[in-house]
Amino acid sequence: MQNILTKEINTTNLPDSNGRFGEFGGSYIPPQLQTVMDEVTKEYENIVQDPVFLEELSSLQRHYVGRPSPVYHAKRLSEAVGGAQIYLKREDLNHTGAHKINHCIGEVLLAKKMGKKKVIAETGAGQHGVALATAAALLGLECDIYMGEVDIKKEAPNVSRMKILGAQVIEVTRGTKTLKDAVDAAFEAYLEDPDTQIYCIGSVVGPHPFPMMVRDFQSVVGIEAKAQIQELAGRLPEAVVACVGGGSNAMGIFSAFLEDSEVTLYGVEPAGKGLDTPDHAATITKGSVGILHGFKSFLLQDESGEALPVYSIASGLDYPGVGPQHSYLKTIGRVNYDSATDHEAVEAFYGLSRMEGIIPALESSHAVAHAIKLAKTMKKDEIILVNLSGRGDKDIDYVLEHYPLVEYEPTGKGNGFEEFLSHIKKQ
Known part of the structure; x- marks a missing residue:
């Protein structure tokens, strides 16, 4: 790639x-x-x-947060999806879970x-x-x-x-x-x-x-991940993927790879119920330049410049603006910004849980969902590094109530999750 x-x-x-x-x-x-x-x-x-x-x-x-967080090769998920090998930067293992x-x-x-x-x-x-x-x-x-x-x-x-x-x-x-x-x-x-x-x-x-300050404190994620993936795989990944709301976890991991032109960076926004509906928070994908909360960036706004209501299944992503450095990286073409719907995020939530025993936050599930789609387009010896920014303890009750597992079983309407479950049943 x-x-x-x-x-x-x-x-x-x-x-x-x-x-x-x-x-x-x-x-x-x-x-x-x-x-x-x-x-x-x-x-x-x-x-x-x-x-x-x-x-x-x-x-x-080191002694309180628990750094460095590990990088983990999600072998079963990679095998089930086909294509590239998916690695996870396990920020979900930090103290407080993100x-x-x-x-x-x-x-x-x-x-x-x-x-x-x-x-x-x-x-x-x-x-x-x-x-x-x-x-x-x-x-x-x-x-x-x-x-x-x-x-x-x-x-x-x-x-x-x-x-x-x-x-x-x-x-x-x-x-x-x-x-x-x-x-x-x-x-x-x-x-x-x-x-x-x-x-x-x-x-x-x-x-x-x-x-600047939040990015700098988060840069430890990228510094660690870059060294860890090189130790594990012997080289840099072809792609790095992270979810983007305001964008702190993404800037944290992207910061170490910005000068590595051979590494493609993907920021994944919340498409919610669909980009063709008003129920999303895909700021960079659908927004325009404006001012919100004291800074200029891409913004989902009305004709008078007021921020529009936004929506995402993931509460940490439903923000009508985005970090200014993300807006800059978009305009210069260094980061590719895409999106994942609620349904795709829930599929990834259940899929990663079943395939690897890791329950991701709904925010992080957007990045996992995009990695799953991306992997299928890549070669088996290529690598995707995903920033798994948080764990899903906080989301379990909400997901089970509003997105019951039965809807994502093989007889349901899930696209791709059937492959995960079929693979599990063959083991």
Whole structure:
């Protein structure tokens, strides 16, 4: 499989001093908040040069988070699908069950060194909220988590975890009652008191320096994965695949491969009930350039520039914007952005569970679904590396209630899952 790049790629030294990735990113916020952001930027740039901070972060990654997370060859899944070999970067094995803990530890360490008393954040699927509540408990800070009413009902186990960890979960009941509205509410709370608290954004979105900072803390995923796949397979993969909502897990793994032109990168957006319906959150695929939550990027918006309601089975992906670096990588042709429907994600959810004994998060299931489709078009000796960004504990009850397993059995309407089950029954 060839990677065809039609434009010269510039992925180094980004963002620039204004927080921009090409035309994307920047900081579109009130002057009061800009002063605070400038302070955060200065403190962040200082601490990443501080050997004491870096050693503390590294120690927590090793002894608390459980890094490095392994890369695993999904042999049975690869055999069942046919074509390329599928490898999984197991971020689901991190403490708290997802990649989110990577940047949360970093952000809370930064908050503590800045003398903040409280961290606040939004959450959709609850993984960022759990990770931030965990880091806050570890380092002794207060924690407020804003979460939409719809997501609170969908992700009840994570809500309970946040409360047990000592966080205050604040229900957001306006608008679509999902992730975008939770971000709005958290930003408003931050504006009320930017001095004693800090907003720990949960993805590579928001005003500068957050897209840069979250990417940098997540880059450990790509650094590890690149070394691990070379050790396991003796070379780089032909393809790297990750789901994209805001885009933190994808930027984390993509960052290590951006300069490797022989590696094709795939970002998988949520197609929901179909790209021909309004019920999706495929921002890059269907959106246009706009401004949301203090940064410029691709955005699903109406004619007046207001963010549209979005939908995904995966609460962590139903955001109408996307990280500015993803928008830049799309425009220069370095990353291919595709999508997977709810149905395809559920097939992958059940398929990976049955074939490998790994229950993935619904967010990660979008990446697995695309890898399954991609593998069938590739040679058997080629490699796909998937960032399995989270585990599916939080999604089990919701999936079984709304997408019962019987519908995905061989007598049902599943496309491709029949192959998995038939393969299992032959063993």
